[in-house]
Amino acid sequence: MNHLLNIFRLGIKELRSLWHDKIMIVLIIYSFSIAIYVGATAAKSEIHNAPIAFLDEDRSILSRKIIDAFYPPRFKSFKLASFDQGDEGLDAGKYTFVVTIPPNFEKEVISGKHPAIQLNIDATRMTQAGIGAGYIQQIINREVANTLHQSTILPVGIITRMKYNPNLEGSWFGGVMEIISMISLLSIVLTGAALIREREHGTLEHLMVMPLSAFEIMLGKVWSMGLVVLTAAALSLQFVVEGILHIPIAGSEILFLCGAFLVLFATTSMGIFMGTIARTMPQFGLILILTILPLQILSGGITPYESMPDILQYIMKLAPTSHFVSMAQAVLYRGAGIEVVWPDFIAMFVIGLVYFSLALMLFRRSLSASS
Template sequence: MHKFAHILRLGLKELTSLRHDSVLLLFLFYAFTVAIYMPAAGSVIGVHNASVAIVDEDQSALSRQLAQALQPPEFQTPVLLPYAQLDQVMDSGQYTFVINIPARFQTDLLAARQPAIQVNVDATAMSQAFMGAGYIGRIFQRELQAYGGQSDAASKAPVQLTTRALFNTNLEGGWFLAVIQIVNNVTILAIILTGTALLREREHGTLDHLLVLPLTAMEIMLAKIWSNLLVVVLCTWLSLEVVVKGALGVPLSGSMSLFLLVTAVYLFASTALGIFLATLARSTPQFGLLAIPVIIPMLLLSGGSTPLDSMPQWLQWVMQGSPSTHFVSLSAAILFRDAGLSVVWPDLLALTAIGLLFFVIALARFRKSLAS
């Protein structure tokens, strides 16, 4: 019973220290509000509001039909340009796409002479150039098939493909990005908060005071874990309710309590990792250098930024040992697909096992560092 009381009081000490750290509190507020809202609301995956200009040398009904086919929200209303300004607007970067429809295009098409449309792309606009050119190609192909009377033949094809997007019918990239931002921020804070808290106590001499008390290394570790776990879980819940569901309007259909439980398990693993890194470092700057090559792969290779299936097979197996990989999978399954415990238990079990392993390793290293 005394051990539980020690862990509780040490954890309260950590919370009191956090309450008086205005810089860290401001960073917590930023990480779970602005850092979630701005990427999700401002970053668009795909073509959106791309600028288009058309040089219409044909001046036919078909050329006007092609221009009208490029509509918002993917494209801005096309601007008609004279041919003499084509090079000028491309050099100045005024438009992402400049389409040149040659003279006698409609006549040549009806005569089966296979005329060509020139699509000039400003490739410096990398986020939209490649996908936008594909969009324009498919839109024009559809319009030309309809104009040539091939739409009826296509509708009578023996096999037709019907695509349905589940859980995100409008393919809103910001929905998934908001949750991934929370996962990334939880990862960063879990490692940074516990690591810097331990090093700050060592640099200020507070850790030496704790060692003269009847406390064990496990009690000190568990106190740091539960206090930081409580803060980050509370911030995660508020961010999901206020920012993701409220400000961004993302319909999270899954169980919030199950997700917060998974977050707590993930924090148990990540904070143990942060303590382990802090025992290897002798100062806060050194801890920062050690944390960078650990945090970056956890963020980039966990399946949030790049699908896990797109990675080499050996890297997929390596990332199974990272708690962030399982946390990303659990987050998407619970929040978007409303998966229950009967579905996600394998990932949850793997996450728990990794957390216990990290805790045991960190505890052994922490005891060794205290003895030295």
């Protein structure tokens, strides 16, 4: 009972210290509010206001229909007078696409010939270039088929149903994934910074002379900083993701937060481990950069987990964030229940125990060396 009371009091001490650290408070508020909103709305993968220019050498009814079919918000169209304007616009980054409709285009189409339309693309804008080329081809084919009064229906009917995100809104994916990334980042930062702050202020030496064990000191930091991140994530999910961004949550938020609790057990232990190795905040920041970037990029939150090399997939299975991303996507996107995500829960718990044990071993050794 005394051990539990000590852990509780140490956690309260950490919460009070965090409350007086205004920079950290601002960082937490920013990370789970403005950063979530910016991450969801700024980096969109779908076509939006893509600049496209047309050089109409045919000047027919069909060419005008094709040009008029490109309208906002997907495209922002311009009309050109010469080839040189198109080349200059692509070189200057003014246009992403330049479409050239050749002379006698409509006449050749009606006569059954197969005239070619030239499409020049600024491939340095990779996302727009890849997606926009498909859009442009579909729009031109549709207008030509309508002019010839031909049916575009294939012999085999294809019925497409978009699950969860029918309009393929990029913000729906970005908003939730930003919360997942911030949970991992802030939990490591807060626990590591709390340990370094005590070492710099000399309060760690005060704890060492008290009847406290390294286990109690470490667990006090883990539960208090984990509680702060978990509370901030729950509020962000409720008010920012669902309230401001209007992103629907398909599954149980309680189940997601339970999974977040397990991953916080691992990531806060990682923060203690890094805070023990680093002696100053600049050193901790450098170690954090080398750690958090692979965790966020290779955990399946930015790129599909299955698209990575097999050896990298096996390595990342040792990271708690890989299982957390898999669990979160299944619960929040597809409405999965515990019967689906229980392997990820077990994996996060086991990995958390391993990370906690390693961090505790190093933390004890550090305290022994300092005494």
